[in-house]
Amino acid sequence: MLRKAVVVICDGLADRPVPELGNLTPLEAARTPNLDKLAFEGECGMMHTLGRGKIPGSDTAHLMIFGYDIATCYSGRGPIEVAGLGMELRDGDVALRGNMGTVVDGIITDRRAGRIRVVTPLCEALDGMKIGDVEFVVKPGTAHRAGVIIRGKGLSDAIIDADPHIPDVPIREVTLTDNSPEAKKTADVLNKFLAKAHEVLSDHPFNKERVANGDLPANYLLVRGSGQYKEVESFKEKYDLTSCCIAGGGLYKGIGAFLGMDILDVPGATALPDTDIEAKFKLAVESVARYDFVFVHVKAADSLGEDGDFKGKKEFIEKIDLAVPILSGLPKDTLMVWTADHSTPCEMKAHSADPVPVLFHGGAVRADRIDAFNERACTCGGLGYMNGLDLMPEIQNLLGKLHLVGA
Amino acid sequence: MLRKAVVVICDGLADRPVPELGNLTPLEAARTPNLDKLAFEGECGMMHTLGRGKIPGSDTAHLMIFGYDIATCYSGRGPIEVAGLGMELRDGDVALRGNMGTVVDGIITDRRAGRIRVVTPLCEALDGMKIGDVEFVVKPGTAHRAGVIIRGKGLSDAIIDADPHIPDVPIREVTLTDNSPEAKKTADVLNKFLAKAHEVLSDHPFNKERVANGDLPANYLLVRGSGQYKEVESFKEKYDLTSCCIAGGGLYKGIGAFLGMDILDVPGATALPDTDIEAKFKLAVESVARYDFVFVHVKAADSLGEDGDFKGKKEFIEKIDLAVPILSGLPKDTLMVWTADHSTPCEMKAHSADPVPVLFHGGAVRADRIDAFNERACTCGGLGYMNGLDLMPEIQNLLGKLHLVGA
Numbered sequence: 099m100l101r102k103a104v105v106v107i108c109d110g111l112a113d114r115p116v117p118e119l120g121n122l123t124p125l126e127a128a129r130t131p132n133l134d135k136l137a138f139e140g141e142c143g144m145m146h147t148l149g150r151g152k153i154p155g156s157d158t159a160h161l162m163i164f165g166y167d168i169a170t171c172y173s174g175r176g177p178i179e180v181a182g183l184g185m186e187l188r189d190g191d192v193a194l195r196g197n198m199g200t201v202v203d204g205i206i207t208d209r210r211a212g213r214i215r216v217v218t219p220l221c222e223a224l225d226g227m228k229i230g231d232v233e234f235v236v237k238p239g240t241a242h243r244a245g246v247i248i249r250g251k252g253l254s255d256a257i258i259d260a261d262p263h264i265p266d267v268p269i270r271e272v273t274l275t276d277n278s279p280e281a282k283k284t285a286d287v288l289n290k291f292l293a294k295a296h297e298v299l300s301d302h303p304f305n306k307e308r309v310a311n312g313d314l315p316a317n318y319l320l321v322r323g324s325g326q327y328k329e330v331e332s333f334k335e336k337y338d339l340t341s342c343c344i345a346g347g348g349l350y351k352g353i354g355a356f357l358g359m360d361i362l363d364v365p366g367a368t369a370l371p372d373t374d375i376e377a378k379f380k381l382a383v384e385s386v387a388r389y390d391f392v393f394v395h396v397k398a399a400d401s402l403g404e405d406g407d408f409k410g411k412k413e414f415i416e417k418i419d420l421a422v423p424i425l426s427g428l429p430k431d432t433l434m435v436w437t438a439d440h441s442t443p444c445e446m447k448a449h450s451a452d453p454v455p456v457l458f459h460g461g462a463v464r465a466d467r468i469d470a471f472n473e474r475a476c477t478c479g480g481l482g483y484m485n486g487l488d489l490m491p492e493i494q495n496l497l498g499k500l501h502l503v504g505a
Numbered sequence: 506m507l508r509k510a511v512v513v514i515c516d517g518l519a520d521r522p523v524p525e526l527g528n529l530t531p532l533e534a535a536r537t538p539n540l541d542k543l544a545f546e547g548e549c550g551m552m553h554t555l556g557r558g559k560i561p562g563s564d565t566a567h568l569m570i571f572g573y574d575i576a577t578c579y580s581g582r583g584p585i586e587v588a589g590l591g592m593e594l595r596d597g598d599v600a601l602r603g604n605m606g607t608v609v610d611g612i613i614t615d616r617r618a619g620r621i622r623v624v625t626p627l628c629e630a631l632d633g634m635k636i637g638d639v640e641f642v643v644k645p646g647t648a649h650r651a652g653v654i655i656r657g658k659g660l661s662d663a664i665i666d667a668d669p670h671i672p673d674v675p676i677r678e679v680t681l682t683d684n685s686p687e688a689k690k691t692a693d694v695l696n697k698f699l700a701k702a703h704e705v706l707s708d709h710p711f712n713k714e715r716v717a718n719g720d721l722p723a724n725y726l727l728v729r730g731s732g733q734y735k736e737v738e739s740f741k742e743k744y745d746l747t748s749c750c751i752a753g754g755g756l757y758k759g760i761g762a763f764l765g766m767d768i769l770d771v772p773g774a775t776a777l778p779d780t781d782i783e784a785k786f787k788l789a790v791e792s793v794a795r796y797d798f799v800f801v802h803v804k805a806a807d808s809l810g811e812d813g814d815f816k817g818k819k820e821f822i823e824k825i826d827l828a829v830p831i832l833s834g835l836p837k838d839t840l841m842v843w844t845a846d847h848s849t850p851c852e853m854k855a856h857s858a859d860p861v862p863v864l865f866h867g868g869a870v871r872a873d874r875i876d877a878f879n880e881r882a883c884t885c886g887g888l889g890y891m892n893g894l895d896l897m898p899e900i901q902n903l904l905g906k907l908h909l910v911g912a
Contacts, residue, residue: 505581
């Protein structure tokens with residue numbers, strides 16, 4: 099048996115009933131004949147990706163879905179972000195994600211420097227800077243984003259974000275979560291680096307030109323999500339499955355890179371509602387010939403939920419559904435899995451702990467009586483309720499990749 | 506309340522959809538009006554005997570179903586096999602299961618010596634043999650099977666099977682899974698014993714007569730499943746329930762003996778499709794007068810699944826169903842439990858991690874709306890999804906044998 103798996107994770111897909119949609123969720127209200135056909139032919143269930151009563155972040159949810167227990171594999175978003183930028187994290191390093199923001203007279207006036215499109219020259223000006231014996235590696239991400247690695251002896255990730263997460267407040271110093279000498283050293287060099295970086299960025303010709311053009315200068319690095327290197331078994335070592343990642347969002351490429359998946363480039367995958375879903379699905383169909391496990395990430399339902407835009411979320415889900423027929427080009431025996439990493443209820447404009455629907459299709463699943471893919475229909479499905487960490491073993495089972503326990 | 510329980514475990518009963526059966530499983534495709542009537546009158550659910558995403562062996566599954574956590578109670582199949590042969594395993598002993606096979610010029614030409622029917626005289630020739638200060642106890646099982654106990658000081662079960670599990674390969678030496686002196690000693694004496702046994706068996710008149718008759722000689726002992734004695738609480742101590750085991754297969758009698766159940770003899774119980782199910786069920790009906798808990802094992806659905814014989818599996822399930830009315834002779838209040846130890850999908854010809862259906866009947870269960878006993882109907886049952894270790898507490902609950910937690 100050489101069955102392959104295609105796993106489509108629709109970020110923040112699940113929701114709560116929306117009064118304006120007749121108390122249906124956006125997924126229920128959306129016209130999704132193609133997804134519902136998959137549900138009719140497949141087996142459904144529900145999943146708490148981090149367990150009941152835990153609100154998943156997108157990073158932690160994806161790790162758990164891929165079978166990596168965050169209790170041992172996760173130490174903050176920094177290491178995942180820098181992996182997604184192709185930065186090599188070494189034992190002892192501390193990784194951070196960064197925003198280039200605007201600071202005027204010590205006040206953060208814009209956390210994204212007017213949604214600046216490129217920060218490459220600014221990152222180059224900071225990359226390799228040294229404070230004492232500690233080196234700072236800085237690489238640009240998409241738009242205002244950057245990855246930061248602190249490299250040196252005796253460092254720790256036990257520090258609190260310098261990013262206040264809201265604008266119009268004063269810049270603040272990095273503080274500690276423990277009193278270890280390592281945390282003190284890390285906070286100390288990082289504060290010195292951030293002050294120095296502010297000077298360098300403020301004087302940078304790239305920013306002077308922005309100011310001359312009436313744009314906000316990107317003159318301050320806001321850092322958060324500190325985490326240290328952790329030895330993580332690659333997806334290939336863990337499951338004996340070759341894998342690839344088809345995603346637009348940097349975090350999701352980061353997850354794939356963190357687990358050692360091949361990151362496939364998809365022109366038109368923007369992680370926004372205008373993303374080219376058809377291009378992603380076409381690439382998924384092409385990729386099963388080369389990979390045992392294809393991870394496809396679709397982002398925008400989450401962002402629309404965070405905006406409280408239930409109409410936009412419903413419409414984006416309909417856009418996903420329209421692209422589903424492309425996946426009928428997969429080899430007949432392929433196991434297709436559809437799910438979400440978490441719910442992003444429009445009423446909350448944030449993630450919630452509500453479970454997400456799961457759909458297994460093809461690959462000898464025990465098709466059940468469920469004929470719609472949504473938060474309520476799937477509660478009665480044959481897969482029952484599972485946790486995120488259960489998903490990969492269920493997939494391994496259907497791929498014939500589990501070993502007998504006993505005799 | 507003096508309610509009794511009869512627990513029928515149909516080995517490998519559950520399956521996956523079979524295209525030739527209209528995408529029904531053998532259990533769904535089989536005509537089973539009597540089992541379905543029990544489902545209609547009873548309460549159903551699903552069970553992962555070892556938890557989601559773990560493929561159960563028959564030995565580990567039965568231990569978990571009976572509430573014995575394999576993490577602490579299981580050290581390989583050897584101890585269970587020898588228990589089933591009535592061999593007494595002592596602290597420090599290492600137990601193995603054995604096959605009498607045929608070796609020609611160092612090559613295993615048949616792992617079962619042409620499915621030899623009796624190996625008693627051959628086992629007698631090996632029983633009690635000594636290598637240094639270590640004694641080998643060898644007793645015959647059914648057909649080509651034997652139980653082996655290695656008895657002496659400083660032994661370990663950290664050895665790898667000498668049985669290659671496939672024919673037409675050279676015999677191989679027992680090797681180690683750790684570098685302890687105990688493992689080295691055990692491998693050393695066992696290798697010497699197996700070489701000596703090969704000589705003794707090759708020269709044995711019983712084998713000379715077989716060769717003269719054109720049969721394969723049973724001249725080599727293939728050993729596997731090494732395990733050491735573990736102190737296990739008896740079923741009676743653990744549950745305050747007297748119990749008996751009604752089974753044809755050696756392993757299942759072994760499970761019963763390992764847990765201290767009375768092993769009842771059933772003429773006609775062969776563990777094959779021709780087994781006398783009616784005789785087993787009649788004995789179950791008789792036995793509830795004497796025992797609180799009656800374990801009935803039915804084997805052949807598993808073997809037919811391992812052969813990929815979906816038609817045979819379906820027919821055997823119909824044969825089980827035809828015998829069900831005999832159980833209406835049980836006292837009215839008896840709790841009857843029907844389940845399987847694992848799925849054996851015909852498409853895999855092997856065990857899988859797919860969950861199995863569970864049915865509770867009688868004994869004041871909350872009868873639900875399920876009216877068929879199979880892998881899909883039971884997903885919506887009142888018992889929900891449970892793990893193997895949950896089953897005994899559910900049975901204890903209905904037998905009035907649980908204690909209050911709190912006040």
